[in-house]
Amino acid sequence: MKTEGGSDGAKRRAGDRAAEAVEDGFVVGLGTGSTAACAIRALGRAVDDGLEIRGIPTSFQARKLALEVGIPLTDLDAVDGVDVAIDGADQIVDAPDAPAHGALIKGGGGAHAREKLVDSAADRFVVVADPSKLTDRLDNPVPVEVLPDAHSVVADRIRELDGEPMLRNAERKDGPIVTDNGNLVLDCAFGAIDDPDGLAMQLSRLPGVVEHGLFVGLADMTYVGSEDGVDTRRY
DSSP states (O other), rough: OOOOOOOHHHHHHHHHHHTTTOOOTTTEEEESSSSHHHHHHHHHHHTTTOOOOOOEEEEEHHHHHHTTTTTTOOOOSSSSOOEEEEEEEEEEEETTTTTTTTTTEOOOTSSSHHHHHHHHHHEEEEEEEOGEEEESSSSSEEEEEEEGGGHHHHHHHHTTOEEEEEEEBBBSSSSSSSTTOOOEEEEEEEESBSSSHHHHHHHHSSTTTEEEEOOSSSSEEEEEOOOSSSEEOOO
C-alpha cells in the first residue's frame, strides 16, 4: 500500500537537507521510498565529491539505488554502530502538544521490519517528508508483516483489537506481496489512533507478527520539504 503525495521538488529539498547532515566517515542507514531515494541520490553526489561514508540499505530497492549512485555498502554485523539513519514516512504526527508528537506510520513499501531495525540502531533517526505526510493523528492503515503460515491467525487477533486487516496483494502478479524477508503484509485499519504506543505494544505481542509499521519514540527530527524550503521538527 504505497502512499503518494507531495511534489518532487519538496521531496528533493527534504532529502538534500538530510544528506547535508552526513559527515565524513559516517555509517548511514538508507531508507526506502521516494523521499528517502532523494536523500540517497544526494549522498551519491556527495560521495562523488569525496565524502567517505558507508551505507546500510533497508530494502532491495534502497540497495539497488545506492549501488547505482556509488555509495559503498555494509551491514549491521560489520559495523560498531550507525551514526544516522535517513528514512521517509507514510504519516507523521505533527502536534507538538500531543504525547504522540513525532510518531510515524511506515511500511507503504513493505520494508518496515528492516527499516525499524536500522532506524532504531542509529544514534540519530532523521525523517524526510513533504507536507502531505503531516497529520494531527495517525489514521492510515498500519502495515503488519506476518509469517505466511500465521496470516489468518494474526488477522483474527487484529479483529479482536478492533482492526480491519487486509492482505496486501501484488499489483502485477497474482497473489500477495512478499517482503524482502519472505513474509506477507496485512494492512490493518484502526481508524484514528489515539494511543499509538499502546497499539504498538499490542501488535508486537501477537505471535506470528514479524514487525508492524508504528514507529513511536524513534524519530529524532523530521525535515519537511516544501516549495519554499525545508522546515525542521525536533522531538
